[in-house]
Amino acid sequence: MADLSTLASPQANGRKTGTPGHEYSYQYITKRFKAIGLQPWRGDYTQRFSHPKLKKRIGVNVLGFLQGKLSSDKLIIVTAHYDHLGGRGRNVYWGADDNASGVAMMMALATHLIHHSPQFSVLFVATDAEEKGLLGSEQLIASNTIDINKVVFNINLDMVARAKRLYYLSSRPKKDVFHHQIKQIEQACLISRRTHRSFLNTKVIDYKKASDHFSFARHGVEYLFIGGGQHADYHGVGDNVARISPTHFSNRVTVVNQLYALVEQSIMKRDNSIH
Numbered sequence: 483m484a485d486l487s488t489l490a491s492p493q494a495n496g497r498k499t500g501t502p503g504h505e506y507s508y509q510y511i512t513k514r515f516k517a518i519g520l521q522p523w524r525g526d527y528t529q530r531f532s533h534p535k536l537k538k539r540i541g542v543n544v545l546g547f548l549q550g551k552l553s554s555d556k557l558i559i560v561t562a563h564y565d566h567l568g569g570r571g572r573n574v575y576w577g578a579d580d581n582a583s584g585v586a587m588m589m590a591l592a593t594h595l596i597h598h599s600p601q602f603s604v605l606f607v608a609t610d611a612e613e614k615g616l617l618g619s620e621q622l623i624a625s626n627t628i629d630i631n632k633v634v635f636n637i638n639l640d641m642v643a644r645a646k647r648l649y650y651l652s653s654r655p656k657k658d659v660f661h662h663q664i665k666q667i668e669q670a671c672l673i674s675r676r677t678h679r680s681f682l683n684t685k686v687i688d689y690k691k692a693s694d695h696f697s698f699a700r701h702g703v704e705y706l707f708i709g710g711g712q713h714a715d716y717h718g719v720g721d722n723v724a725r726i727s728p729t730h731f732s733n734r735v736t737v738v739n740q741l742y743a744l745v746e747q748s749i750m751k752r753d754n755s756i757h
């Protein structure tokens with residue numbers, strides 16, 4: 483909650499790319515990655531990029547690496563975008579749920595994994611300029627900052643604190659035991675699975691393309707997107723910390739830690755069946 487509150491504070495001022503609040507935010511995330519014990523990626527905690535859609539503003543992804551027990555150079559990438567809409571006049575779009583919540587959850591997951599030595603190496607990426615069209619995740623791949631062929635899975639967290647039900651969308655085949663295992667968590671933790679089709683039927687949003695996991699999906703990388711979907715304060719000034727329940731959020735952190743373990747098992751199984 484401390485991470486969530488800091489990123490949704492007046493200093494962060496809605497975290498719009500290229501603003502002082504944005505700089506405050508990526509510096510804070512970098513500091514936290516170091517404090518948690520994550521390593522820089524190829525010598526740096528940040529990746530800077532420009533893009534026509536950003537005009538003269540510079541995008542900044544924040545990266546933190548955790549070495550896995552396996553000697554392979556395969557990578558799981560956990561993403562959560564930290565940018566949001568900033569302020570307009572006297573209105574500030576705090577983005578407490580969208581997506582200070584996902585970044586805070588990523589910090590919690592990193593802290594958990596540091597103490598439980600994961601099998602695969604993990605790269606945590608707080609992505610920038612997602613709101614402008616998934617630019618940060620797209621640039622992460624396009625710039626060869628990561629070798630996409632080494633990426634075995636993407637877990638993307640976006641808007642995970644607020645909505646009544648937490649849901650997921652995954653590229654794993656429907657009959658995969660993975661879904662069955664998630665369902666067992668579902669009973670207690672209100673995760674509901676929604677298929678691509680039912681997402682499309684809402685005609686509001688195509689969740690397959692709605693956040694950074696799509697940048698990975700386009701390159702054939704399997705993903706698990708965890709989100710809460712839209713709520714009354716989506717992209718509004720009411721998306722603030724006061725409307726987030728710390729108990730609710732803390733329960734969800736536990737759920738996501740469990741989901742991570744399932745993803746790991748699922749990849750191990752998949753790789754064993756290939757070889």
Ligand SMILES: [Zn+2]
Nearest residue numbers: 580581640641
């Ligand atoms: Zn978002």
